């Protein structure tokens with residue numbers, strides 16, 4: 213199989229973790245006789261530095277012309293600490309998601325047996341958890357208008373806006389995933405307060421009528437945050453809006469033992485993008501410390517979901533499990549570990565090659 217992959221390393225630890233995921237893809241190509249080519253493009257703070265735009269048109273064209281997109285991370289502390297900056301790296305990520313129409317973001321969570329002690333939660337609560345967060349990715353408060361400041365500059369506002377159509381299309385994605393899993397969707401919202409959440413409930417109930425074999429329940433987001441750490445086993449598919457999905461998916465990193473292990477896939481009408489759920493971790497950039505596994509597992513999702521290469525994807529997943537089981541892990545999992553980003557990536561590459 214021949215595939216052309218857009219590779220967007222981005223900022224912070226992005227380039228280091230992406231290098232390991234590309235090495236893994238190369239090992240897969242070699243072992244299974246595929247041909248993967250890569251087109252690199254800029255996004256985020258590094259794109260602002262080089263051309264003033266966090267999502268340059270050239271990067272958009274590269275994404276549109278490739279078979280799938282592999283993305284690292286964006287963000288730079290120099291912007292986090294400067295609220296007056298007009299151009300911000302995050303705008304690049306949001307524009308990319310919007311312009312590529314990536315409305316459904318899938319974030320799977322399933323702790324490794326060998327890593328239960330890495331979670332601050334009791335083993336018994338965490339063991340056996342297996343759920344996915346289906347996060348709406350191109351609507352809600354991240355994009356709603358109007359947004360900004362009043363003229364005096366002493367008031368700021370963001371708008372949370374959702375259309376029925378936006379809710380419907382991501383709901384179908386969630387129900388379809390549920391059919392392949394334990395057939396339960398939990399809609400997480402704040403319907404006791406927000407008008408958008410009430411539209412979500414109404415619309416998801418309607419969509420549910422065409423998925424009779426799937427159980428649907430509803431949970432307020434504050435309660436869901438508590439349930440996620442007290443009873444994560446209760447969840448199968450969590451369907452939620454953009455902002456709640458962002459927050460809850462970070463919480464899910466606690467269950468897995470490290471956010472550095474969690475991959476994601478984003479789907480739209482005709483593009484798909486694969487990225488770790490963690491950020492750019494600037495404190496670790498260039499230090500060979502960051503965990504490459506979330507990005508490697510994102511590449512596995514690409515193999516399976518974008519290219520239909522299930523056997524190759526499970527080979528990658530198995531190699532990651534082996535690295536974890538053998539203690540070949542970065543310091544987020546084993547404090548003081550002797551293994552860095554490159555060593556973990558190389559270990560996984562060697563298993564795939566052998």
Ligand code: IPM
Nearest residue numbers: 286287302305306458489491
């Ligand atoms: C994520 C990130 C982004 C988000 C940031 C970097 C804008 O936190 O993908 O979860 O909030 O969506």
Ligand code: MN
Nearest residue numbers: 458459462489
């Ligand atoms: Mn986030």
